[in-house]
Amino acid sequence: MHTPVLLHESIEALNIQAGKIFIDGTLGSGGHSALVAEKFKNSVTIIGLDRDKDAVKKSEERLRTLDTNIHLFTESFKNLDDVLGKLSIGTVDAILFDLGISTDQLENSGRGFSFLKDEPLDMRMSGEGIRASDILNSWDEPAIELILRGFGEEKFSRKIAQEIVERREVKPFKTTFDLVNAVLKVKPKSWKEKINPATKTFQALRITVNEELTTLEIGLEKGFKILESGGRLVVISFHSLEDRIVKNFFRDKVKEQLARQITKKPIVASKQEIETNPRSRSAKLRVIEKI
Numbered sequence: 546m547h548t549p550v551l552l553h554e555s556i557e558a559l560n561i562q563a564g565k566i567f568i569d570g571t572l573g574s575g576g577h578s579a580l581v582a583e584k585f586k587n588s589v590t591i592i593g594l595d596r597d598k599d600a601v602k603k604s605e606e607r608l609r610t611l612d613t614n615i616h617l618f619t620e621s622f623k624n625l626d627d628v629l630g631k632l633s634i635g636t637v638d639a640i641l642f643d644l645g646i647s648t649d650q651l652e653n654s655g656r657g658f659s660f661l662k663d664e665p666l667d668m669r670m671s672g673e674g675i676r677a678s679d680i681l682n683s684w685d686e687p688a689i690e691l692i693l694r695g696f697g698e699e700k701f702s703r704k705i706a707q708e709i710v711e712r713r714e715v716k717p718f719k720t721t722f723d724l725v726n727a728v729l730k731v732k733p734k735s736w737k738e739k740i741n742p743a744t745k746t747f748q749a750l751r752i753t754v755n756e757e758l759t760t761l762e763i764g765l766e767k768g769f770k771i772l773e774s775g776g777r778l779v780v781i782s783f784h785s786l787e788d789r790i791v792k793n794f795f796r797d798k799v800k801e802q803l804a805r806q807i808t809k810k811p812i813v814a815s816k817q818e819i820e821t822n823p824r825s826r827s828a829k830l831r832v833i834e835k836i
């Protein structure tokens with residue numbers, strides 16, 4: 546089960562009140578929504594979205610047992626406006642995006658998110674669109690290099706792209722370990738990085754397959770648009786590319802005097818949380834309030 550990151554900090558930042566409407570744009574296992582439901586019972590309307598149908602199913606099982614007023618959708622948060630249209634709701638009071646993938650997706654989905662397990666190279670959160678293996682087997686070398694550099698900030702992008710293209714001539718990429726082996730050829734295990742040599746390559750492919758950065762930009766715009774004045778937008782990001790988009794978006798809204806920053810610096814996990822949940826180590830929570 547996914548352990549929610551910055552759980553209490555994010556619920557506090559959302560400033561939810563009885564009678565209000567809350568959108569959980571990234572349900573996952575429903576951890577954040579479950580706390581809102583437990584705290585406010587059915588006095589708050591929860592609209593929950595996830596682009597992964599398994600996550601919605603799991604959250605539904607969990608949240609249905611609580612006394613709550615909830616609407617769940619298998620949908621990307623970039624289509625927030627369509628979801629509200631279906632419910633005939635115009636504006637909401639609080640929105641949470643807890644970005645990235647969940648522990649369930651990493652550990653149990655069988656979709657190749659983890660470089661520690663030999664699984665098909667899929668990486669699609671929604672189960673739709675191109676797979677990671679399609680990219681590795683068909684994109685040209687400069688395009689692969691570009692995503693490794695741009696979305697993985699991988700210093701060895703050129704050499705890894707070269708290795709991928711050479712290897713696929715012999716045998717197409719099928720599983721995660723095919724890719725791990727290609728990366729290890731360029732960056733052997735002795736490579737002095739704190740993180741696994743394949744981390745950045747996997748991050749780059751996941752971002753590309755799921756169009757995570759453009760989706761985030763659209764989600765932030767649409768989310769801010771449907772927010773009531775006084776409403777809060779809270780985002781938890783897990784790497785610098787996401788965080789930069791959130792930081793710049795919030796800064797622009799403050800500059801345009803459309804929002805006020807609630808905390809100057811991002812909220813990060815306590816030492817204690819990092820000890821019990823190492824995934825929280827890279828989390829950054831930012832929050833703005835619409836004026």
Ligand SMILES: C[S@@+](CC[C@H](N)C(=O)[O-])C[C@H]1O[C@@H](n2cnc3c(N)ncnc32)[C@H](O)[C@@H]1O
Pocket residue numbers: 547548549550570571572573574575576577578594595596597600620621622623643644645646647670760
């Ligand atoms: C970190 S988990 C969320 C965990 C959740 N807050 C909890 O406590 O259980 C991120 C979830 O967001 C989903 N997700 C990522 N991008 C999304 C998007 N654009 N629209 C909807 N869901 C998305 C993923 O499928 C994943 O289930």
